[in-house]
Amino acid sequence: MMRTRPLKVALLGCGVVGSEVARIMTTHADDLTQRIGAPVELAGVAVRRPSKVREGIDPALITTDATALLKRGDIDIAIEVIGGIEPARALITTAFENGISVVSANKALLAQDGAALHAAAEQHGLDLYYEAAVAGAIPLVRPMRESLAGDKINRVMGIVNGTTNFILDKMDSTGAGYQEALDEATALGYAEADPTADVEGYDAAAKAAILAGIAFHTRVRLDDVYREGMTEVSAADFASAKRMGCTIKLLAILERAADGESVTARVHPAMIPLSHPLSSVREAYNAVFVEAEAAGRLMFYGPGAGGAPTASAVLGDLVAVARNKLAESTGPGESAYTQLPVSPMGDVVTRYHISLDVADKPGVLAQVATTFAEHGVSIDTVRQQGRPDGVGKEASLVVVTHRAPDAALSGTVEALRKLDTVHGVASIMRVEGE
Template identity: 70%
Template sequence: MRTLKVALLGCGVVGTEVARYLTLHQDDLTARIGAPVELVGIAVRRADRLRPGVPEELVGTDAAALVARGDLDVVIEAIGGIEPTDELIRSAIAHGASVVSANKALIAARGAALHLAAREAGVDLFYEAAVGGAIPLLRPLRESLAGDRVNRVLGIVNGTTNFILDKMDSTGDEYEVALKEATALGYAEADPTADVEGHDAAAKAAILAGLAFNTRVTADQVFVQGITGVSAADMASARAAGSVVKLLAICERGGDGESATVRVHPAMIPLDHPLASVRGADNAVLVEAEAAGRLMFHGPGAGGAPTASSVLGDLVTACRNRLAGTAGPGDTVYRALTVRPMAEVVTGRHVDLDVQDEPGVLAAVAAVLAEHGVSVDTLRQHRGPAGTSLVVVTHRAADAALTTAVEAVAALPQVRAVNSTMRVEGR
């Protein structure tokens, strides 16, 4: 029985958990795989850092030399980013190793080329941990639902933003206060830009759309709007409407069968929606398929141990394939759907207006909306010490028409200001 050799790139939060598990649970992994697994090297930027539970003798700084050894069975990539990670993974594949990655940015940007390289080399490229942390999600899309037709994927795929929005909803805090707490608790990075501006979720949405619709989608094709503009007033308005605000990744197959839309943005969803109860830093994804119907995947979406769980699941599969002398399912792209712009997406809109307290305001607003082909679902007026507010929730319409209609309403003499506007889903 030969020993399978594994190398690890990166030993941060996720990499450390992977290394610890490989060291502490070798016997279990051997039993599950059918052969011993040996961690033979760990490449890091700084070898002098303390890493409890990680064998110091395996740690080095020459990642390029490690992946080019030629005797590796699997390389686990937990570095992140695109360069030099892309080059290292290509080298590992070229030298005959299968690759397990947690890198959503790289897969979303260069997944096609990496899949091609893996197929030509006869090795595996797995990345379950790139989306949803511990949640088994990509493999069900790629394998369990391979005989079905997935029409929609809707989810919360970023734990940092869900924690912030959940905190704002439960306490009434403004965004800056909730972000500060998320940072203090370790849910947000020192530079949270990728999370709060929606870029992390956009990369994950591109991966989900590609697997769900068997088409090529890159992160730059995803419409992105982050949560930095969400206010405590937005959260209060959502509560008054029986809704909650979530940052959603939404992938939808077009009715024409030749197109799709992929977007990430904050949206109000009703409190009885399956995603409304997802709290804290959890992730959850709703998959809608023709035969299977609606499937819900929910669990820890980030963190060292949860993400390491997905990495190790991919490692076991890759190692079993090495022993069998085969490779698992690779790239499943066989369509070339057109990714339509956000302007053509059909959605609803929640609009909070500061208006004059005088007769005819409701009629004027409704008339302008109607001129732009937008009908009103609900109207709610509130008189307070600061003035009169009018909250309009529209029926679904093309996003471009909604934007134009809101701009026209803002120009009415009876409207002092548009306090906020937010998309509405799930109604």
Template identity: 85%
Template sequence: MMRTRPLKVALLGCGVVGSEVARIMTTHAEDLAARIGAPVELAGIAVRRPDRVREGVDPALVTTDAAGLAAREDVDVVVEVIGGIEPARGLITRAFENGASVVTANKALLAEDGPTLHEAAEKHGGDLFYEAAVAAAIPLVRPLRESLAGDKVNRVLGIVNGTTNFILDRMESTGAGYGEALDEAMALGYAEADPTADVEGFDAAAKAAILAGLAFHTRVRLDDVHREGLTEITAGDIASAKRMGCTVKLLAICERSADGRSVTARVHPAMIPLSHPLASVREAYNAVFVESDAAGQLMFYGPGAGGSPTASAVLGDLVAACRNKVNGARGPGESAYTQLPVSPMGDVVTRYHISLDVADKPGVLAQVATVFAEHDVSIDTVRQQGKDGEAWLVVVTHRAPDAALTATVEALRNLDTVRGVASIMRVEGE
């Protein structure tokens, strides 16, 4: 039996994603109603520029009063796709206070202050859904939040930013430098006019905080995530990776410690073997590899950005929130019962690829090897090449704590025979 009173939805934001949400809600209204068990209709659309032409959007629904729309008592679900911290946080809080559930794609806000949103949802009996906040159309949040709720997740390893994956893919496949690959990404619309959030790892770090919180049932904030971008990656790094049978990816890595008493979350470029499933993820696609006790290894793959893919995730959450309204039910809330501490980057144990510019004379390799040994960092392989007074050493280590590697590099920089540390990159996924 379908109830006759329609569910009212307030849409905050009508950009690339919001306009697609509005379009799908209008064109697929009958299907959505059948899936929900009640008609669903837009109560209003909050925008900053009301005079802008929005194809397929009824101008009568458009308003600049986002606060008033979010606070309407007849609104059942608020969809927030404006992004940023404020006014989004205040609008979402106001929506919960007035009895609405919330669907958001706001990764920055969730990573910065997710607990506040969860507490407001719990206090006022609403739902908070955010599948679109991580990897757009790829079902990832719900599997971690619900499907794997009875399992123990130990590691989440993924490519969660399409812009950086496109740039690295172009550098590898065409031999382009970083700047040239970035220009192509911007020309194709994969990168924003200001690409800082992507190329410096801020976008991926916000997603890593969300994933770590879901996977390990603990609160992880953006400030807890170690972050490195890819602006220093060179064609030489890409070539070195190829010689090792690897490729370079910007990875988000969330891990439970071996003793289970802490977690780590980090974003940085890394070499991964070509045999790893993530190595084959090309262009602007995303993929996330999840390792758990019972399910084993799972991989989620697909388009991680764009209006239609993100709108797909938003609409999936909207259907879930509306179904709960119809049935008088609630979805899962925050699960942070473990309260595990987030360990510093220095505790992370992995392998490293270090490229050194050294003097071309006897004894250099022995000096370098001694420094590694003094800091308990074991060397796996060394490749040496020199010509016309210039020499390079490429050292690949066994697994070692990040703090030990950092101390090693500082000591190497103090050697008279080391003219510079050209690059340092972690080796993951083995």
């Protein structure tokens, strides 16, 4: 039977995503009522700038006192789309203390303090849902923590930042340099005025921490995720990748160790074969490739950012949490029973593509090969090309290794830098997805 008393929702934040959430709640009110089994009513909207005109939102709902809104006694569900650590953390805690379930899109907060927030939700018998925190509109969090709950996930590899994928895609398809592609991304609104969080991998690392915790049933914090940005990726790197039948993506890679006793989490640019499904992800789209023991390989693809796509994920969580409220139950909480340690990047087994500027004279290749051998790293392929440097002669030497521990590969690179015959290490790129 349909309940007539509405479930009251507090919207914390009304920027690009929040305004879309309010619009969808209004325009699809009848459908949401039928899907939930009760009306949902926007009961208050907490903002920082009350004077700003917000089309479609009753000005009487606007408040600058989010805490008072949560404490007024009639709110059932809070939607947090403020972002950042504070005041979002304090407001979510206040919501739980006042019997309010929470839907959040806050990847940074969940990556840093997810365990504490889950514990608070469980203590009060409430829900904490956050599908919108990772990969925008793509259904990913709920399938991983519900649909695959009976399976064993061994690896997750994905493109989880649309800005960086747009930049790398433009570099690949047009031959543009990094700065030129970034300028285009900024002009089109894909990149922020300060793109640091995206291009240095911080955004992707936060999402990686959340996904790793869900995939491996263990607590993974942002500080546990190895991170490299993509600002040093060059047109020359893409040319080398094409010669190998690869392209370059900024990837989040989460793996369970072969013995099952530890996990790794990392974000960095990598070459991947054109045969891999992730290689064809274009523009600002996201895609996540999940490898499970029973289900096999699954790929989740779609828009990873933007007001409407992210709001879609928020509203999906709202429906789920509202249904739980009516049933006087809660959905799945944190699953961290494995308590697996997160291994350092040095333990990861991977491959390197290394471009060296070396003296163009006999014996150099043998010296370089000996350095690799001394560090226990086997060479797969070598390509050497001589070129005049204006004074003497210099050669470009590209080495692709076999799989080895990252620590051994990193040690090899440091030893190469010290050779008199090596004038410079032009680029280092990991090779993944083979």
